[in-house]
Structures are given as structure tokens and as C-alpha cells.
Amino acid sequence: MANLQSFLRDRCLTVLNLPDKGRSLFTSRDFRPGEVILRQEPYVSVPNNNSSESRCDGCFKTDGLKKCSGCQVVWYCGSSCQKSEWKLHRHECKALCRLEKEKRMLVTPTIRLMVKLCLKRNLQNEKVIPITTTDDYSLVEALVSHMSELDEKQLMLYAQMANLVNLILQFPGIDLKEIAENFSKFSCNAHSICDSELRPEGIGLFPLVSIINHSCSPNAVLVFEEKMAVVRAMDNISEDSEVTISYIETAGSTLTRQKSLKEQYLFHCQCARCSNIGKPHDIEESAILEGYRCANEKCNGFLLRDPDDKGFVCQNCMLLRSKEEVKKLAGDVKTVSAKALASPSAENKHDTIALYKTMEKLQEKLYHSFSITLMRTREKLLKMLMEVESWREALDYCKLIVPVYQRVYPATHPLIGLQFYTQGKLEWLLGQTEEAVSSLIKAYDILRISHGTSTPFMKELSAKLDEARAEASYKLLALKDGN
Numbered sequence: 001m002a003n004l005q006s007f008l009r010d011r012c013l014t015v016l017n018l019p020d021k022g023r024s025l026f027t028s029r030d031f032r033p034g035e036v037i038l039r040q041e042p043y044v045s046v047p048n049n050n051s052s053e054s055r056c057d058g059c060f061k062t063d064g065l066k067k068c069s070g071c072q073v074v075w076y077c078g079s080s081c082q083k084s085e086w087k088l089h090r091h092e093c094k095a096l097c098r099l100e101k102e103k104r105m106l107v108t109p110t111i112r113l114m115v116k117l118c119l120k121r122n123l124q125n126e127k128v129i130p131i132t133t134t135d136d137y138s139l140v141e142a143l144v145s146h147m148s149e150l151d152e153k154q155l156m157l158y159a160q161m162a163n164l165v166n167l168i169l170q171f172p173g174i175d176l177k178e179i180a181e182n183f184s185k186f187s188c189n190a191h192s193i194c195d196s197e198l199r200p201e202g203i204g205l206f207p208l209v210s211i212i213n214h215s216c217s218p219n220a221v222l223v224f225e226e227k228m229a230v231v232r233a234m235d236n237i238s239e240d241s242e243v244t245i246s247y248i249e250t251a252g253s254t255l256t257r258q259k260s261l262k263e264q265y266l267f268h269c270q271c272a273r274c275s276n277i278g279k280p281h282d283i284e285e286s287a288i289l290e291g292y293r294c295a296n297e298k299c300n301g302f303l304l305r306d307p308d309d310k311g312f313v314c315q316n317c318m319l320l321r322s323k324e325e326v327k328k329l330a331g332d333v334k335t336v337s338a339k340a341l342a343s344p345s346a347e348n349k350h351d352t353i354a355l356y357k358t359m360e361k362l363q364e365k366l367y368h369s370f371s372i373t374l375m376r377t378r379e380k381l382l383k384m385l386m387e388v389e390s391w392r393e394a395l396d397y398c399k400l401i402v403p404v405y406q407r408v409y410p411a412t413h414p415l416i417g418l419q420f421y422t423q424g425k426l427e428w429l430l431g432q433t434e435e436a437v438s439s440l441i442k443a444y445d446i447l448r449i450s451h452g453t454s455t456p457f458m459k460e461l462s463a464k465l466d467e468a469r470a471e472a473s474y475k476l477l478a479l480k481d482g483n
């Protein structure tokens with residue numbers, strides 16, 4: 001641990017123990033937006049392989065994969081990744097081969113992560129894999145587990161999962177209690193590894209990054225460069241400040257955020273944003289994000305429950321929306337939503353799109369224009385419209401989503417940057433070059449903070465921006481020549 005303190009000191013960081021939060025990461029100098037605070041390779045990681053998509057166990061890429069000829073479970077993109085993983089996979093492969101083939105297919109990413117954790121710990125003890133300051137099982141031992149706060153059902157589940165790991169590994173004298181506790185540690189410490197567009201690719205354990213506590217208005221952001229976790233400052237962080245990231249989707253009311261933090265991470269959030277709970281602005285924001293719209297289509301007011309329980313009253317025009325009307329519309333939304341979810345989108349995307357559009361129209365009548373539920377439906381529509389190459393409509397949805405993102409996320413949130421990137425690409429494709437340049441600039445300015453400037457993803461964005469600028473200049477010159 002002394003090594004760890006000096007590792008962190010070299011990076012102008014320190015770990016303090018706070019009574020209400022436990023270990024917490026603090027700065028010992030100022031950090032500017034976009035500056036890297038911490039980087040860490042995973043102690044262990046596993047891709048989210050399923051029947052429709054497989055990834056290389058080494059680099060998580062999806063191209064040119066070949067199955068491991070031994071276990072027939074794990075995939076590699078080539079000999080380089082296979083070689084780099086072999087020290088660990090050699091043992092995992094043997095263990096998986098002992099299982100019947102049908103059972104092997106049922107080994108989930110979380111179970112594999114635990115199998116790899118146990119194997120890596122043993123191999124480090126046997127000095128087959130070297131221990132370094134940041135790649136050391138003692139950092140996993142230091143993680144919080146909240147074991148004593150779990151209910152009977154959760155404890156039973158972890159015990160069953162530990163038995164399955166035992167069945168796979170068959171280590172003599174295996175400590176099942178420790179494995180069950182490690183599953184609990186995974187739940188509040190493991191991270192979803194995402195690509196540059198924030199799409200999940202796998203899971204990993206990054207015990208140093210796991211020292212960072214949560215805030216609903218964080219000053220730092222966690223992204224991944226391949227499998228490496230990179231924490232960057234999102235704001236100016238001054239010396240002696242706590243570094244915080246967000247563990248959850250922060251678009252939501254205070255109650256919704258607090259509920260999901262309590263359920264998965266077992267703490268009551270008291271961050272600056274949560275401390276506003278029950279204040280007029282917080283009540284208004286919750287009603288806008290998760291409540292109903294005014295019955296008068298021209299009014300953009302938010303609704304609160306009527307004290308006589310007759311329905312919901314618009315706080316702008318005082319019009320009452322009856323409980324019956326809301327219930328009827330909510331029922332219609334539920335029916336269409338069930339149909340849309342059951343629709344096999346792979347078979348007939350256009351039918352599924354039509355169902356989602358019907359759902360959107362009903363939700364527009366029910367919810368406020370900044371509703372998170374409506375935003376999710378539009379995100380889904382945007383994705384499907386891109387898949388069927390309906391660029392113009394996709395652009396319309398992109399433009400509807402951006403203002404909602406700008407309301408529900410902080411100005412430098414990467415999701416806003418990514419949405420501007422999509423908008424810019426669509427505008428360019430549709431020949432709206434000047435608009436494309438403006439959107440791509442906005443995307444670049446935001447994403448350079450969360451993603452840095454040197455990754456292949458950011459280089460591609462920068463190249464697209466250069467090309468769009470060149471085309472815009474050419475169009476302008478051609479126009480002048482024509483005159």
C-alpha cells in the first residue's frame with residue numbers, strides 16, 4: 001500500500017478515508033478540463049459475448065475472430081492476442097473443458113470474470129504473472145463488498161454463483177465465502193467497458209479507478225481506450241478536491257437516481273445535486289423529466305398532483321388533467337410499447353419503426369416535451385432509422401434529442417458530443433455542409449474533454465471536420481465564382 005500511495009503521489013493524487021464515503025480520491029494540484037487524472041489496465045476483464053456477437057478476449061475487437069480450439073468458448077482476433085492471454089487462458093481453458101459442452105455455453109461474463117480473478121490471483125502468488133503496484137490482488141482485497149448489508153436472496157444467489165465457480169475451477173480448499181464476497185464486490189466496483197461511442201463491450205475490474213466515489217454532478221468522467229480505463233477531468237478541479245465520477249445514468253429525477261444508487265451501490269447519495277431534493281426547482285425538474293404534459297397542447301407547463309386527487313394540475317395555466325384521461329393514455333402507450341418490444345426488429349425493421357412512431361405520438365400526448373421516456377423512444381427510433389438508412393428522418397430525430405440531452409446532462413457530457421457527431425455526419429451526408437461543420441465543431445469541442453485528442457476515434461472526428469470544412473470552403477468559392 002505504501003507503493004500505491006507513492007504511485008498516486010507522483011500523479012498528484014491521494015486517498016483519504018471519509019467517514020460517510022470510505023476511501024475517496026483527492027487531488028493535490030489543480031486539474032484542467034480534459035486532463036488525464038488516472039489510467040489503469042483491468043486487473044481482469046471479459047467481453048460481453050452472446051449468441052449474436054462475439055469479441056476477442058484480448059482486445060474486444062469483432063473482426064477476424066477464431067474460437068479457441070480447446071474450450072470452444074473464447075474468441076481471439078489473432079495469435080498476438082491469444083499469446084498475450086495464454087498464461088491465464090491456459091488454466092481457464094482446461095477448467096472450461098472439464099464442463100459438459102452445453103454447460104460451457106452457459107458461463108456468463110460475470111462468472112468468467114470471477115474464474116479469471118481466482119486464476120490470476122493464484123498465478124501471481126506463484127510468480128507466473130508479475131505483481132505490480134497497480135496490478136495486485138491486494139487492491140481487490142481492499143474493495144468494499146457491502147456483504148453485511150445484503151438480503152438473504154442476494155446472499156443465496158452469490159453462494160450459488162460461488163458454487164458454479166467451484167465446479168469450474170475445482171481448486172482444492174477453495175474459499176467459497178471469499179468468492180461470494182467477491183461477487184458482491186463486482187456489483188459495486190466492476191465497470192462496464194465501453195467503446196468510444198459509449199456502447200458496452202465487456203466488463204472489467206479496475207481496483208484503482210474503484211477508489212473514486214460517485215456524484216450526480218461529477219467533476220470527472222471515465223472512458224476507455226480499448227480496455228484501458230481513463231479518468232479525465234470534466235471541469236476545473238482545484239487542489240485538495242475530491243475526484244468524482246458518475247456510476248449511473250444521471251438523466252433522471254433525484255428520486256430515480258437515489259433509488260438506483262441505493263439498489264446497486266448501497267449508499268444514500270448526498271451530492272450537491274441530490275441535496276436539492278424537495279426544493280421547488282427539484283420538484284419542477286422531476287415533474288418535467290418524469291411527469292405528464294399539460295392538456296392544452298400550446299402550454300409547456302409542468303404538472304403536479306392535484307391536492308384533491310382528481311388528477312394533475314398544470315403549474316403554468318392551472319388546467320386540470322383528469323386521472324382517467326392520463327390512465328387511458330398510459331394504457332394505450334403500454335399496449336403499443338408491448339407490441340413494439342415483441343416486434344422482431346431484425347425481420348421487418350420498417351414495421352417496428354412504425355410501431356415506435358405510434359408509441360412516440362401517444363407519448364407526445366402524455367408526457368412533457370423534455371420527458372426522459374419520450375427521449376428514449378426517440379433514441380431507439382434514431383438508431384433504427386440509421387439502420388435502414390433513412391438519413392433525413394434520422395437527422396430530424398437527432399435534432400429533437402439534442403435539446404433534451406442539453407437539459408438533462410452537463411454541458412461537457414460525452415453523450416451530447418456524440419449526438420452532435422451523429423448530427424454532423426448526417427448533415428454532411430445530406431449536403432448541409434455548413435451545418436455539418438458547425439455540429440462537428442461542437443462535437444469535437446465536447447469530446448476532446450472526455451476522450452482526449454490522440455485516440456483513433458478523435459483523429460477520425462478531426463479528419464471528418466477538416467474534410468467538411470474544405471467542402472464548405474469549396475462550395476463558398478464556387479458560389480462566388482458563379483456570381
Ligand SMILES: C[S@@+](CC[C@H](N)C(=O)[O-])C[C@H]1O[C@@H](n2cnc3c(N)ncnc32)[C@H](O)[C@@H]1O
Nearest residue numbers: 021022023144188189210211212213214265267
Ligand atoms: C467503487 S466504491 C468507491 C470507493 C469506496 N468509497 C471505498 O472505500 O472503496 C463504491 C462504494 O463507495 C461508496 N460510495 C461511493 N460514492 C459515494 C457517495 N457519493 N456517498 C457515499 N458513499 C459512496 C459506497 O459504499 C459504494 O458502494
